[in-house]
Amino acid sequence: METEFLQTAAPLLENPTVQALSRYNHHRGKTRLEHVQEVAWTSFLICKRFSQKISMDSRAIIRGALLHDLFFYDWLHEGPRLHGLRHHNIALKNARKIISLSKIEEDIIKKHMWPFTVIPPIYPESFLVAMVDTYCSAKDYIVCRKPEKYSILFKKYIGEIDIQDI
Numbered sequence: 001m002e003t004e005f006l007q008t009a010a011p012l013l014e015n016p017t018v019q020a021l022s023r024y025n026h027h028r029g030k031t032r033l034e035h036v037q038e039v040a041w042t043s044f045l046i047c048k049r050f051s052q053k054i055s056m057d058s059r060a061i062i063r064g065a066l067l068h069d070l071f072f073y074d075w076l077h078e079g080p081r082l083h084g085l086r087h088h089n090i091a092l093k094n095a096r097k098i099i100s101l102s103k104i105e106e107d108i109i110k111k112h113m114w115p116f117t118v119i120p121p122i123y124p125e126s127f128l129v130a131m132v133d134t135y136c137s138a139k140d141y142i143v144c145r146k147p148e149k150y151s152i153l154f155k156k157y158i159g160e161i162d163i164q165d166i
Helices: 002-013 016-023 032-049 058-067 083-098 103-111 124-141 148-157
Strands: 025-027
Touching (some): 002 058, 016 032, 016 083, 032 058, 083 103
């Protein structure tokens, strides 16, 4: 699964315009590049998890999610008034400059701030990325203390500890 994600994401992640997102803070110490990568990866995983129930274009999800915040200013201190209602148009304009987009990818970028954008997403891929973006952004601001058990299980999952240590 990682290979599929990386094959789609690599051309964009290697693009100097997309790499420039690493120079901008986004949420609480996370760069904008880290944010779009998290949204893309999480959206991709959810897409794959529900692929038997609903057909979605995982390639469009990855690409749209990686480009959904393609703007180059510190939104906390500069940029257009009402940033939250306008930056999706800026990101779409910037994305069109570096790559040809499908209708789904355009809708993902344009509607990722729904319901603030008022007009709802047309495609399930757009709805998914909008929800994951909201989740990832909220998670950056809400600090939850998880029981140690979950932390240990996660470390086991990523191979840092042996199951016998639990």
